[in-house]
Amino acid sequence: MAIGSGLGAQLGIAPEVTYGTYVAPTKFVEFTKESVVLKKTTAQSAGIAAGRLVPLASRRVVTQREAAGSIEMEFTNKAMGLLLQSLMGTSVTPVQQAATAAYLQTHILADTAGKSLTIQKGVPLTTGVVTRKNLLGCKVISAEFSCEVGGMLVVSFEIDAKNCEETSVLAAASYPAMSVFHFGQMGVKLGAVGSETARDGIRKMSVKFERPSATDRFYANSSALKAEPITNGQIKISGSIERDYVSTDLDDLHTSDAASSLVWEFIGPEIAPTYNERVSFILPAVKFDDAPPAVEGFDVVKNGLSFTGLFDGTNANKIEYMSADITL
Template sequence: MTTQLDCSLGFGLESAYGVPATPQQFPEFISESLAWNPEFVQGEGLRVGSRTPRTARRALGKEMSGGDIEIEATTKGLGLFLHAIFGASTSAQVDAGPANQQVHTLTKDALPSFTIQKGVPLIGGGAIQPHTFHGAVVESSEFSAAQGEIVKLTTTWNARELVTDTAYVPTVYPADMELFTFVHGSINIGGSVTPPTSTALAVGGTPAANITEFSLSVGNGIDEGGFTFGSEGKRGRRPEVGLVEATGSMVAEYDSNMLRDAFLNQETLQIVLTFEAGAEISVGVRPTLQIFLSSVKLDGQIPASNGGEPITQSVDFTSLDGLLAGVEPIYAVYRSTDTSF
């Protein structure tokens, strides 16, 4: 017997674009909107005695699939999504203990593709129905953290096809997952930062004690082509990546002119956002999620009155490539007991 709570998602890394893979990882999720998104064509030929478009002249012209998945940032299993977003990923043991560190940066090649199977139960306690998506890549993502909240990640997926005849793969969840929350966070803005290495976190910068919200969106700029003869209306090749659009925003209490002046003078800033949660994995090492932006320009704003309430600034920013030797524009660092992503 099932209930309507028994929805699931399973992920398998594909060996090549669109080649089905068996789901191996099963994240807990808040919501999903994965769907089949076809484009139909309708014949327009005139026929004596008929005033309406005809059933026999409706046909599938193009097949696409995809949608959004929203999850909470956890101390296990998050590397799957970070690898899907960024594409260039490494994993190394931090010390002699069980702690491993993943470092994710923007790929200069193709994005990894996944098979995603979502299971949806029938009303009335019926069996879970599998809906399997092949060739799924991350089109865009949004990372958000706000005061009093759980850190969340939303990914938007573009998939090659949907099939319903693949057998359902039962879920296997990792044990002892904890959440990253606002309580675990700290942020440094400006100053000098040493980028992360394969085993070390980014360090340095100027601690900022006035930030209440932070969000970062990363768009991979994948192309819309590849629908070629012989591919049966589906994308016939892997999506190509384009220029990355990385933008975000912060909400700051107005206790200094640092952000105002950085905006007015168009200073280049470095931002390090770090969450450390739970008990130590090994001596001095706790589960960690860190975002490092190495070259940021602010897009606004100057402070404004707030009706007698404490004044805050909503500060938009753009993450750029500073072309610093050996430094990537964006890093996502993840420490956990996971040995792979």
């Protein structure tokens, strides 16, 4: 019997073969908050019948079913591969590094057609009985990564799903030993592609990927359920940097509107000699959008800059993830 509170909750995921068809969870992730729930559209008959003052319950129908919400978590050194693949789109096989226990995943930005997940969440009753909610056809439509002074690298995934059902059995959760990436491991570099240099004074950083998708593909002959979302707009990459005003370098990039390659990475403990746990967000062309810093009082002047990630015509936007995970 589980604890009758959020302490007894669980979240399992598995890649689907067919969009919206249940696959038993094979990997369990630790999370801090989730809100992925069933959404239904109903229609109520309004037929006039002499003397009837209240609509008939039997004449209310469900015309559409779907699910949506977000999952928030700390970014860990294991078990993030499936979610990264669902966000970025490329089919990834971890590559072993020089016969060591280190495996590199390279998630290059691509279309996400065919990349859907079953997400099963276990939600405890106060009695300790854990109810199951199987979210089918889950697509990651956006994700925001952020880290600040004294904090951990955290991520929020926005999920769109085909349906929610409660018939399949609750899987038994198991978790590998994991650690988190944090501010003490964070580095930010800018410059020409391949020769970026570390920048000083940065206190907070975030990067967001947004994937415009047609999530309203409800058709006849589909039992009120939608077809797999299709990309219907260019991917938006954006972010922000909060920095003490220690240099004019980012200010100059804003003034000139020149592009710079941005590498935001976290380097953890060694897995094997020369191979460390790592996650790197590699954006080959960013341009800064905000105005130069302003003096707002006696305190140290801060430079809050937002940026847009673009394509330099050659190098791909990508996320690299080095871990001991042999599979996603």
